Every structure is written in C-alpha cells, then in structure tokens.
Amino acid sequence: MPRNPQEIKPPETASRIAEACTRCGTCVRRCAFLNKYGMPGDIARQVLTGDSTVDPYECSLCNLCAAVCPEGLAPGDLFLDRRRLAADQGLVDFKPYAQLLGYEKLGHSRLFAWYPPTPAKTVFFPGCTLPGTRPRITWKFFEALRECEPTTAMVLDCCHKPSHDLGRQSYFLDQFRDIRDRLLALGVERIVVACPNCHKVFRKYGDGLTVATVYEVLAQDQARITDKTALASPRTTVQITVHDPCPLRDQVGVHQAVRALLAARGYGIREMRDSGARTLCCGEGGAVGFKNPALAATWIEKRRAQAQGDRIITYCAGCTGFLDRAAPTSHLGDVLFEPEKAMRGRSQAAKTPMTYWNRLWLKRRLIRDA
Incomplete structure (x- = not known):
C-alpha cells in the first residue's frame, strides 16, 4: 500500500x-x-x-x-x-483514477487511435472528449478546416494529459514521445487542436511541431467556408457569456478568436468577472473530483453564480460537461454549427459507453475516406 x-x-x-x-x-x-x-x-x-x-x-x-x-x-x-x-517514489494509490487512466490507455490503443496512411503537413487532432461526445460536430470542424486547407488530415489519439497531471511524468513522456514521433514521421508540421489540454501539451512538449486551435483557424478564414460547412447564426440576437478553459488562460489569441466567431454570428457577449487570463477552473482540472468531489464542485458553483443565468459557451468538451451540471452550458461547436438546438439546450452530448462507440464510428469514417 x-x-x-x-x-x-x-x-x-x-x-x-x-x-x-x-x-x-x-x-x-x-x-x-x-x-x-x-x-x-x-x-x-x-x-x-x-x-x-x-x-x-x-x-x-x-x-x-x-x-x-x-x-x-x-x-x-x-x-x-x-x-x-x-x-x-511509489507513494500514490492510483486505483481511484483507474477509470480515467483506462480512458487514456484506450484512446492511445490500436482500437481507437488513427493516423493517416499518407503524409500530411497539417493535421486536426480533436482529442478524446469532443469526438466521443460530439462525433458529428467533430466532423463538421474537420470539413470546415479542409475548406480552409484541403490537405488537412485527422489524427485520433490521446495526448496523455491525465497521466501528466497525475504526476506520472516518465510514463507521460514515453507515450507522448511516441505520438510526436509518429506525427513527425508523417511529415506533420502543424497541429490544429480542439481540446485545450491537447493545446497545452503540444505547446510544451511538441518539439518540432507548431500548434493552433481550430477556433483560430476558422476565425481567420471564415470567408472561405462554403455553404457545405457554413457556420450558422441564431435567428435572433442572444446574450451569452464565455468560459475560457484554464489550460488556455494565457492564450489571448484564442480568446479573441472565440469571441470573434460568436460576435460575427450576432451573439451578445457579456464577460464574467473571471475570464481570459483570470478564468476559473470548471472543476475538472487536476482530476480533483476523483479525490475530493466537494472541493471540485466549488469551482462549478462559482461559475454558475458569475453566469447570472446567461447560457455559458465554452470551447472545451470537458468543461461543457462539468459546467452544464449547474448552469446551461454549450460547446462552441454546437453553437457554431447547430445554433438553434444549442440555444434551446437540445444539443446531444453522448455519455459513456456511447462515447466509445462514437469514436469508433469516427475512425471508421476516416478509414473509408482514406
């Protein structure tokens, strides 16, 4: 013990x-x-x-x-x-985190991971949670990226941020090195991510790779996106507020891109007290919920109070799930591609075990398109 x-x-x-x-x-x-x-x-x-x-x-x-x-x-x-x-020093009992670490391991396994068979300079790396909870929104992001850069490919894998944050640094470095080496072997130069945690990992450890968010790319190239993957707008002006995921607290360009995408579609944005560089944790950070659920919940409650009844829009699938427990919360992808459903709270986010089936569905679609 x-x-x-x-x-x-x-x-x-x-x-x-x-x-x-x-x-x-x-x-x-x-x-x-x-x-x-x-x-x-x-x-x-x-x-x-x-x-x-x-x-x-x-x-x-x-x-x-x-x-x-x-x-x-x-x-x-x-x-x-x-x-x-x-x-x-072997002082930690990781049994309470077994579900999280199992999720990570499966994401990197041959069953769920996918790398394109041909070289690509730019790849979309959506992470684990967005493809699992919203596979069709993930695909819409992919189509929009290919409108901007037709040779963009998609990679499915887990960046191993859970192990990183749990302190399993040697294991994390070994696993992430394998991911980075596979990407470099494909000639990849640029990673476009949807997950804030993936962004932080690639930014710090992706030596030889540049990283950007899908939100920055779409904000820069909105005019090039055709009707096939057109970003939609609500029928009437809606006031919302934005939760910036804490792994991106120092990424001002991402904050601006997200707000530009929303503003261009007519949303009225009311900033919460703690946003941008001083944003709050959603409650998921550091896997605190596995150790002290009550402490993790204090972050959710702070966000609920600051939202003041406005729908929260965030660009992290994990944050969306955590915050939606206490206040109406939508992922930015839902808002961009299915605004009417999102604003009515009718966007469908899958839960376990469907999240695993969804990731397999997405992989099968990539195999068919390869």
Whole structure:
C-alpha cells in the first residue's frame, strides 16, 4: 500500500515560493484549495520542514494562483512537482483514477487511435472528449478546416494529459514521445487542436511541431467556408457569456478568436468577472473530483453564480460537461454549427459507453475516406 503523498522530499520550487511569497492573500481569496490550506508561502515552508498536511492531489493545477500573484509566483508548479515526486517514489494509490487512466490507455490503443496512411503537413487532432461526445460536430470542424486547407488530415489519439497531471511524468513522456514521433514521421508540421489540454501539451512538449486551435483557424478564414460547412447564426440576437478553459488562460489569441466567431454570428457577449487570463477552473482540472468531489464542485458553483443565468459557451468538451451540471452550458461547436438546438439546450452530448462507440464510428469514417 503506498504511503501518504506528504512523505516526500521537498521540491526546489518550495524554496523559491517560501522566500518570495509576501502572504498578501490574493490567491487564497480566489482559490478554494488555497482557502482550505493557506498561503502558498506558508505551505512551501511546511513542505521544506516536512510538516505539510497539504494533499497536492486536491489542487486543480489551473494556475489561477500564478495569474493573480503580484510577485509572479506559480504555486501550482509546487503541487505538480509534489505529485511527480510522490508518483516517482511509489507513494500514490492510483486505483481511484483507474477509470480515467483506462480512458487514456484506450484512446492511445490500436482500437481507437488513427493516423493517416499518407503524409500530411497539417493535421486536426480533436482529442478524446469532443469526438466521443460530439462525433458529428467533430466532423463538421474537420470539413470546415479542409475548406480552409484541403490537405488537412485527422489524427485520433490521446495526448496523455491525465497521466501528466497525475504526476506520472516518465510514463507521460514515453507515450507522448511516441505520438510526436509518429506525427513527425508523417511529415506533420502543424497541429490544429480542439481540446485545450491537447493545446497545452503540444505547446510544451511538441518539439518540432507548431500548434493552433481550430477556433483560430476558422476565425481567420471564415470567408472561405462554403455553404457545405457554413457556420450558422441564431435567428435572433442572444446574450451569452464565455468560459475560457484554464489550460488556455494565457492564450489571448484564442480568446479573441472565440469571441470573434460568436460576435460575427450576432451573439451578445457579456464577460464574467473571471475570464481570459483570470478564468476559473470548471472543476475538472487536476482530476480533483476523483479525490475530493466537494472541493471540485466549488469551482462549478462559482461559475454558475458569475453566469447570472446567461447560457455559458465554452470551447472545451470537458468543461461543457462539468459546467452544464449547474448552469446551461454549450460547446462552441454546437453553437457554431447547430445554433438553434444549442440555444434551446437540445444539443446531444453522448455519455459513456456511447462515447466509445462514437469514436469508433469516427475512425471508421476516416478509414473509408482514406
């Protein structure tokens, strides 16, 4: 049986945070995790002395603390480092995460993964959740991308962000290296993603690959999209609000592209207090829900309150599922391609086990079109 994750040597980030944190409380006021455990500087000092009772697996790793810190510190790095140390030393019981890790493993398996048989410079990498919950919307994104760049191919695989965030860094690097090498062998130069987590992984680890979101590409090339894959508009002006996924909090260009796509279709956008660089976690981040569901739910409730009854539009399939539990929430793909259904809350997002069948359906369609 693994020992307590606290029984690990302190990471180097602890020293830096212990010295530089002014205990101003700015991050604590914004974060339920820090509100529970205290000032990052005090936590770091406890880590250094071996007295910490903080469980790093309760941190959502959303980096809101870094976004608001006046000193430019990133306390989330401390908790990710502690996860990695705990995992490396065999101190973590991963049984509670078995479903999540199984989902990841299947996504990378021969059964679900797909790479085109011929070289391609640009590929659409939609991730796992969007194809599973919305395979037809995924295909519409693909068609729209091919209107912009006809030689675009699609790749189905899992970027292994779950293992990355759970601290299984060696395993993550091995698996992602395999994905990157396969892409480079196909002559891929550019990855177009729909998933914010995939964007973050490719941005940090995709050496030799450039990455952009499908939302940026469509915003830049709206005029080239034909009636076949035309992005639709609502019949009347609708006020909505946008939830920016936290893995993209520092990607201003993506925030602007999403709002441009919505504004061009006549949506009135009311910004929530915490958006853009200071966006909130949806509750899914860091797999906190597997460890402390009540803590994860505090993020959902904050978003519900800030939405003030407006429909939330987000561009992460995972965020959509989490936030829709408390407030009407639609994925941007639903809004762009099926606006009337989305605004009435009638968009259909599949649930397990249909998500697996949907990904197989999408793979079969790619095989037929190859």
